[in-house]
Amino acid sequence: MPRPSGRGGTADALSTMSVLSGMTGRVRTAYRCRAYPTLEQAAVLNRTFGCVRVVWNRTLAARHARYHAEGRSTSYAETDRALTEMKKQPDLAFLGEVSSVPLQQTVRHQHTAMTAFFQKRARYPRYKSRHGRQSASYTRSAFRMRGGNLTLGKTPGALRFVWSWPDVDVAGLDPTMVTVSRDPDGRWFVTFAVDVETPTAPEPTGEVVGVDLGLSDFAVLSTGERIPHPKHMERRERRLKRYQRMMARRQKGSANRAKAKQRVARAHSRVRDARRDFLHQQSTALVRRFAAIAVEDLAVANMVRNRCLARSISRTGWAEFRTLLAYKAHRDGRTLAVVDRWFPSSKTCSVCGHLLAQLSLGTRHWSCPGCGTRHDRDVNAAQNIAVAAGLVETQNACGADVRHEGQPSVRSAVNQEPQPVRVGIPRL
Secondary structure, eight states, X not given: OOEEOOTTHHHHHTTOEEEEOSSTTEEEEEEEEEEOOOHHHHHHHHHHHHHHHHHHHHHHHHHHHHHHHHSOOOOHHHHHHHHHHHHXXXXXXXXXXXXXXXXXXXXXXXHHHHHHHHTTSSOOXXXXXXXXXXXXXXXXXXXXXXXXXXXXXXXXXXXXXXXXXXXXXGGGOOOSEEEEEEOTTSOEEEEEEEEEEOOOOOOOOOOXXXXXXXXXXXXXXXXXOEEOOOTHHHHHHHHHHHHHHHHHTSOTTSHHHHHHHHHHHHHHHHHHHXXXXXXXXXXXXXXXXXXXXXXXXXXXXXXXXXXXXXXXXXXXXXXXXXXXXXXXXXXXXXXXXXEOTTOOTTTBOTTTOOBOSOXXXXXXXXXXXXXXXXXXXXXXXXXXXXXXXXXXXXTTOOOXXXXXXXXXXXXXXXXXXXXXXXSBOOOO
């Protein structure tokens, strides 16, 4: 039975994610809420999580062995038949004690993950561990949603959860799928996947902006505005370090180490939730304010190999910020342009186009030898990003190697011959 959202309701509401569905004029939205199962419900769900892990790991191991032995991939129909045979084994009889739908969805999710891997859109699926996040997905045949009460298959009673969206009537909710999950810190969540009408796009603003992500400031806009890093992150990370040192001093396998491990998991969750809350706020503000946004295509996976900057880069959440910008821009009819990562945005003068031969990371301001303009490094980079994306009309605009995400999109430059990088003012 849902209860009114309390103090933690706002943070949960910020976890909403909207993606395009295959239906015309419809969009799939996921509402993620805190759940509070009873002891009996938690026991059944924990047993379901264990069965999901067994099915996933055994299916993945069979795929891996067959591919290396015969050089053949495994189809979804074959894994489906293997699941049926798996339930008939005496040592796996416990698979029949839980709902069969989460097990079936596990096989389907693994097939989707393997397809994404072979299409080079994701990495190879990994084995599930009991120490990480646990989840189980239920389709319409395995749950019932009536009057705001959620009942899962083979689970006693209605699952109590917190509804954090006052403008959405939970009693009229008609989800297509329900996912129950448990984080390592012990918190339970339930996610409702709902197909709704495409929301009305806000009025176009006509303003465009280039965004330069950095370490001294989280982001610098081409308008000259700066978005600083949240100050509370340092305090939360210091607390996390202290809890990690306390856990390291505990004896492995002891009850005190288990308690310390739980405390570390809660500290990790607070850091993650605070970062996600900040990224949601900033991405929403940019999408609502500007009609077109240009960002750089940063290779975060390569940048974190620098041991001196790996921690600072990882804590910023650049990749997640771009993901949030992409789906919110598409949802609201905005344009998101991604500039090539090799574009020299910091070394190029945004006034005359002069290209410096070298610019160290420690240089925050520099004067252009061509026109004498004094530049702030980050503001100049943001202005050049907006120019390179074709969002600003100027004599230095190129627009090459720009990918546009969202609707409406901006037409990028094509059939341009690559030119060697030279110092000085480029010829027009």
